[in-house]
Amino acid sequence: MDSLDGSSYDVLISGTGIQQSLLALALSRSGKKVLHVDKDDTYGGPEAALSLQEAEQWVEKLNSARQTRFRNTSITKSAGGEQKLSPSRAYNLSLAPTLVYTRSGLLPILVSSKTNEQLEFMAVGGWFVFEKQEDGARVVRVPNGREDIFADPSLTLKMKGQLMKFLRFVAAFEEKPETWQPHRDTPFADFLSEQFGLPAVDALMALCLSLEIPEKTTTDFALPRIARHLRSIGVFGPGFGAVIPKWGGLSEVVQVACRACAVGGGIYVLGQGISSIEPAQSDEDDVEEIPREPEKPDVSQDIHNMITEGEGFVDTNPDHLDELESGIKEQSLDDLLAAAGYSIAGVEDEKPTPAVEEPVEKQTASAAVPSEKNSLYSVQLSSGDKVSAQFIVGCSDDLPGSLPATTIGTKVAGAQPDTASRSITIISSSMQHLFVTVAEGGVSPAGAVVVFPAGSLSSAAHPPVQIMVHSSDTGECPQGQCIAYASTALTGQQGQELLAEAIKMLLAAQDGEAQALWSLSYEQHAEALASSAEASQSSILKFQDPPLDFVFDDAIIENVQAAWQRILPEADDFMVFGKRNEDAQEEAEDEE
Template sequence: MESLSDTRWDVVISGTGLRHSLLALALSRSNKKILHVDENDYYGGPEAAFSLQEVDEWVEELGKVGNWWIYNAEEAVLKRLPNGREDIFQDKNIDNRAKRNLMKFLKFVVDYENQTDVWEAQSESGLDIFLSSKFNFPAHLQIVITALTLSLAPPSETSVKWALPRIARHLTSIGLFGPGFGAVVPKWGGGAEISQVACRAGAVGGGVYVLGTGIENVKVVEAEDTESPAFHLALSNGEAVGTKLYVHEATDKDNGGITTVSKAISIISSSVPSLFRSTVEGSPLAAVSVVVFPPMSLQIADGIQSDPVYIMVHSSETGECPAGQTPSGSPLDLSFDDQLLEQVEAQWREVMAEKANEESFMQFEERKGMEAEEEDDNDY
């Protein structure tokens, strides 16, 4: 077997975070020579281990997200967020004029991609200005709509172009996981497990993985031809490699600074059944409810609550706690970022070059021999 230094790599990927692990998965059938390194001695952050078969079991552990609630500071009560036309018409707290404007907005947002003339000029503006100028939303409805995006910022700092696809995804997902449900969350694990599975697929496809080894130095060189390395990389294990393409994790500087997010997990000594009651005929009880505390709705002893707070409350029926107790927490990753797959596809196309048009992104044919192996397993 050739050493790392003697191999001409098509691409070196540094970091086994979710984005670059998914890139490894996308390239797993490409026949490219791929070196995937990580300065950590584990995949994707938290240590995890999954086989491809265990993914199916992990999916079965997803809890359905049902009701969304928002805290009303003036009345000191939780109010249910409307998820569609029926909820809006039945909500006695919304006057008729606001209901008409909400219906107009719902009709627009599920088709926003074909109505760029309505929002593109304000794409960089805050969502509050857009909702006020285009749909005459009062401040309290702006907060309600912004809550559906799970934005970590207030409406004034949540851009229109970032918010619209998230609101559309939420509304068009209602019912996909059963009556009244539009999202799922894992009881345990998360992105790290997906990274593990993706990297394993990359290794099965011929990728070489080296954990505990990072990139110490990068030198860009002028390639003699399309087959020659364009990057010389010095690895922390003392080896040097050449590669046509180099993909690395973005730094905090690349992302425009560090965002500080506080996270907590609490156990409530109550089953809080009112949070999980069914609101749609024929739907089971929700496993998870989302509670939103908008900016300025909480009293903080040593400061002002300028940003929203989200709490994912898990039903005691999930079995995560003893009967009568409810786990709740403010998660770091509130929702899957659709743009992540767009970034992965862009990098995949760069690696595949002219072959990118001949293959479908993330579409894999059944590996030869897999069905036969499964039949053999069933004989025992």
Template sequence: MKFLKFVVDYDSDEQRPTWEGHASETLAQFLREQFKLDDSLQRYILALTLTLDGKITVHDGLAIIHRHLSSLGLFGPGFCAVYPKWGGGSEIAQVACRAGAVGGGIYMLDTGMEISQKDTAPEGKISLTLSNGTTVQTASLITAQDDAAESALKIRRLVAVVNTTFANLFEVVVEGAPTPAMVVVSLSGATDSASNIPIYAFVHSSDTGECPKGQSVIYLTTLAAENAQERLDSALDMLLKNVAAPPSASDGEGAAATVPMCLYKLAYDQTASSREAVAVGSSGPADADADAKGAVILHKLPSPSLELAFRDDTLEHVMDAWRRVVAKDGTPDEEYMNFEDREGAENYDDDEVYA
């Protein structure tokens, strides 16, 4: 309770001296030395940060926990965050596509592109060939980095569809709150007492629309360290055993509990690129001043962070790309995502269907 009171007001003039001298230390060490919390309580608090390696700093950890606690009730009674479907950020990308459309842009789903090897574009432009055979010309091209950085973090993911509803997890715990459709389960230290590497399970119910009724989808994540797959499999088994149905009288004496089945599993490793945007052909961070007048702008954004919570600085990279394409002519930052009304837009009917 002492720590919770502290973190709610941690950035005040009164509380800063408590932690600023320890800002670069690990949060676990800070909790142990300053608040005398044992290993079990440390794990509970670290779980709120969704740290992948358990080594989050005091500076970052306090900010994340403060944001989490201060967001309680922000979106309605009983919850403090919005979770995307499908275990990734695809819905966020869709929001970005719609934002571009509001600004007069066009987005094409399931369409790839490559730079044409037989470029007939005029000076200051390049030709692109889309996967549907269409050829277009552009003066600027923003893409994503495909190559992982040499020292990049690597995580192991496991997606499992199971034939149980986890009814005990999806309970309303705050009066007036909706029934949860997603629950975060921290399994740090639960599957391997010798490992301090956290495991997180994001359990999605059928209310998300990701699976049929009577089933659930579990997205498990941990660092891709030694025995990562075995640890994820053990975590999944433990979750399923915890909701096993006890044997009925008709099953006879000594009958075992019925453990839910895993209907589908997908496992893969994921890595990240450099955290800096790169101008194609350069060896360092993108530099808007390097763009000669009339030259084609080729800009590669960093891949998304592997952190389980969305990082606000992701949008800073997007704004940097905007500056290279739009603001290079002196457009002020205040114009970013500020769209002028288009002719006829005021007559748009949300209920009207367009072919």
């Protein structure tokens, strides 16, 4: 590879996590000269997806170096389990398994940025709660709505009425601030009891996916999350309200975003991080003319068509949909496919190839043209090369802390621990009972969520354990197996023991023959960054770490847009792109 030494850039992005990669996507049509580096040899950072061999190397690397984000990593293999494992590359294990609600802000920007055509999404179907009983234990499906509640024999008639009263309230809770705002800092369980006469309902606690104990889960935290869950059900089809990206979760979104930036002229270098940053002499920047993009298109129908399952393209029955503000209109499936240019997933016998077949190749410095503006910073990379840049962007784990930096984003308060214990377990069974289609005309889900309420395992004082189970339809494991991603706020050895107990109970509850073949355990830390007046004008932009729960947080989109706006202060077309050939034609016409 040619040396980068002496090259100059408008933007230097460090790390290929989801926030940095979405920023690279946002800048891919801006005309800015972008250098995107990562100290690791794989894409994704904390959102990376690893094969078995890459996971072994990852653990070895972390255990031999001081790390701030991941620690206490280890791999456990069951006796005789290795013989049942497939080759290393048959697995795509996500370090940050993430479900995306259908109302999330991520889906519209994937469509408007023209990257949705390279991605597939699978439905997350059932939510389950673990229950201990005298004769053993079981996982119980969380009711999805009115019909499920009234069909549940475990609920008394009085409790069914109380639950329905709460569901009617939460559907439009913003319109009734007098009911909940005086209790916003009250534990949510107390709010349910005082306002609706409900005991601490495990099903409702499960829907807000809090990693903390009920006493630390406030009403202000729980209500918007339960409302988001309920409002998302049925948007793209009956029976589900969330999706997961196929082929390794957010890692696939990262690679598609980075590829778009590379096609737009961005330079990518893996295995090189930033060693030091020093101020460089700088004149006042001239304001460049910002390329204008077309008006933001209506993307609702394209989003509607993004959700695929193993058997083919998902068509939504409009009779099951509410009247949506986005105005999804009834069209034939053929018309939808032709208009959007999508191919039907799963029609070929062979396994589809991932959107990014090979990592974005390391490009040479010769592709970079020095910026016409004077650079603000001189940067030394870990290779020893020195480059200069006007803006430097990354997370705290990817940037040295020697100079003041502008914090992008705020720490989300309430039921969000700074550190969580996590595990990734390969299960010998497909656990098919978790992936049942429950709604007429619904799709076959590839993801399920199982919540072990606080105190439901060996210790009455432990926080909840959340497990997200992915089937082989996600492309993360071979057929006949599944992946269980577990998380809890309890840290240290106790946290890992709690996760192992939860996995054991999950396997025993429904499938006595299922076995944990292989497991990766680790702790993940999310650093909370403080803002300061001194750093607010810095052109070093440091993203706040995302929360550690399983749900994609729309604050990530807000953070990316805030960084993009700092770099392009006069632009107003965030993530709105035309087709590349259309853009080239418009540029040629402008030159004439």
